[in-house]
Amino acid sequence: MLARLGLEPGDEEFYADQLSxxxxxxxxxxxxxxxxxxxxxxxxxxxxxxxxxxxxxxxSQEEALANAPAPVNGFFRVPAIQEET
Amino acid sequence: MSSWEVVIGMEVHVQPKTKSKMFCGxxxxxxxxxxxxxxxxxxxxxxxxxxxxxxxxxEACIKTALALSCEIPQHTKxxxxxxxxPDLPKGYQISQYDLPMSVNGYxxxxxxxxxxxxxxxxxxxxxxxxxxxxxxKASESYVDLNRAGVPLMEIVSEPDLRSAxxxxxxAMELRALLRAxxxxxxxxxxxxxxxxxxxxxxxxxxxxxxxxxxxxxxxxFRALHRAILYEVxxxxxxxxxxxxxxxxxxxxxxxEQRTFSQRSKEFAEDxxxxxxxxxxxxxxxxAWIEELRRALPELPSVRRARLLDQLPAAQVAVIGADRxxxxxxxxxxAKGAPALATANWIVNEVAPTGKLMSGEYLAELIDLxxxxxxxxxxxxxxxxxxxxxxxxxxxxVAEHGYSQVSDxxxxxxxxEAVIDANPKAAADYRSGKKQAMQALMADLRKRAPQANPKVxxxxxxxxxx
Numbered sequence: 250m251l252a253r254l255g256l257e258p259g260d261e262e263f264y265a266d267q268l269s270x271x272x273x274x275x276x277x278x279x280x281x282x283x284x285x286x287x288x289x290x291x292x293x294x295x296x297x298x299x300x301x302x303x304x305x306x307x308x309s310q311e312e313a314l315a316n317a318p319a320p321v322n323g324f325f326r327v328p329a330i331q332e333e334t
Numbered sequence: 335m336s337s338w339e340v341v342i343g344m345e346v347h348v349q350p351k352t353k354s355k356m357f358c359g360x361x362x363x364x365x366x367x368x369x370x371x372x373x374x375x376x377x378x379x380x381x382x383x384x385x386x387x388x389x390x391x392x393e394a395c396i397k398t399a400l401a402l403s404c405e406i407p408q409h410t411k412x413x414x415x416x417x418x419x420p421d422l423p424k425g426y427q428i429s430q431y432d433l434p435m436s437v438n439g440y441x442x443x444x445x446x447x448x449x450x451x452x453x454x455x456x457x458x459x460x461x462x463x464x465x466x467x468x469x470x471k472a473s474e475s476y477v478d479l480n481r482a483g484v485p486l487m488e489i490v491s492e493p494d495l496r497s498a499x500x501x502x503x504x505a506m507e508l509r510a511l512l513r514a515x516x517x518x519x520x521x522x523x524x525x526x527x528x529x530x531x532x533x534x535x536x537x538x539x540x541x542x543x544x545x546x547x548x549x550x551x552x553x554x555f556r557a558l559h560r561a562i563l564y565e566v567x568x569x570x571x572x573x574x575x576x577x578x579x580x581x582x583x584x585x586x587x588x589x590e591q592r593t594f595s596q597r598s599k600e601f602a603e604d605x606x607x608x609x610x611x612x613x614x615x616x617x618x619x620x621a622w623i624e625e626l627r628r629a630l631p632e633l634p635s636v637r638r639a640r641l642l643d644q645l646p647a648a649q650v651a652v653i654g655a656d657r658x659x660x661x662x663x664x665x666x667x668a669k670g671a672p673a674l675a676t677a678n679w680i681v682n683e684v685a686p687t688g689k690l691m692s693g694e695y696l697a698e699l700i701d702l703x704x705x706x707x708x709x710x711x712x713x714x715x716x717x718x719x720x721x722x723x724x725x726x727x728x729x730x731v732a733e734h735g736y737s738q739v740s741d742x743x744x745x746x747x748x749x750e751a752v753i754d755a756n757p758k759a760a761a762d763y764r765s766g767k768k769q770a771m772q773a774l775m776a777d778l779r780k781r782a783p784q785a786n787p788k789v790x791x792x793x794x795x796x797x798x799x
Binding site for chain 2: 290291293295296297298299300301302303304305306307308309310313314321322323324325326327328329
């Protein structure tokens, strides 16, 4: 994406400096030893939140379709979906 | 030219037994009711909602994993599987990617052990109805999201299956197991168990896997078997005539009994999986898992081995495949019913009709039958009536006056009367026309339907000798 930016003549050096600075900063991150650190999937300290299997009231069909631009017979209507063959 | 070896791996989606959806409280009951009546903000994928996993679904998944001898890691999490298709309004399916609920198990199928790669939890998609038909291209599709968010367990096997027979047996064994542990009803016709075989073929002796196709839309064990046979044949014909097998998803057309191309998988699909940020990871409590392990009932393979000590293999094949039948057999036998007679009754009268009675009643019925108090036909009637009304077989027999007459002194009077009334048939029989006995027996049964036919026949033979 960056390659698509149109630069005014003469600006190349200015941006080249900036870009090198950014890449240099990212390089510093690479120096960190992350060998024994598990990937972070979550930043909150809660775990195992489960819900009891108890049904709760649903929306009515009318409510469910209230945002749909063109429902038909209780269905959402979407442009034709054809499996590729 | 060496012959071909078939290689099949199975992906089976199973709907665990729950009352509500995977991540929201929408009820599972009545999903075939009018469209979009079992939906809420969560399964409609509205912004800002928080999905919370259903404990019963997690429990069913752990039980299934334990029954399949899987390892259950301490940490597990949900991930987003991104794809744009209107059957899931969020633009992704919540599934599990690199840390599934369980891994590395196996299922014994006949004499072979089929390795299980993983069992994980995810959510079902909605239903799309396409306007138009094969000839007329549709301009729109209709979406019903009642099914969206229904819990699913995905059970993935290694490519260890080698034939259509074995693949069907695997699916049937899996169903028996799921029912036995109460994890799912696993009814294929209701879509509660969906088997998707991945099929490839290779030259016998080759270690490399061939290009595989994945089959979908399979609604019965019979369809599973036929679809695999068809697909193996199709691949074989392609390869033998120098064409290639294309990696793709193919649908099974039940009406035309063939598979058809649905979606090319030539390029690996990129689902851009990433951890579901709205659901905290699961740290499964070891004590809970151990509690579930202890509570597991006897598994079908173990029970079958035990039944084989008492019964011939043919009866075990039927009774051991269904928890209800096996329970019925064992309670009846515990009430004193003889093993083989009970098993035969279940195989011939209960399995085909699905008319289950209590083990206690069955023991009573078998006893009536064995005493000769009722004929087999009468016993069948009593059985059906007992299931319908809940009354005991003995009550029904007494009320209908079914009781069979087996007393020889009583039947002797009857036999004599029959011979007197049919002098010609009696004379014919005496002069060697054995088939004349049929006319005599017919008259006897007309006069006294409750007569024990075996005893009556013996008496006629004796009187005419």
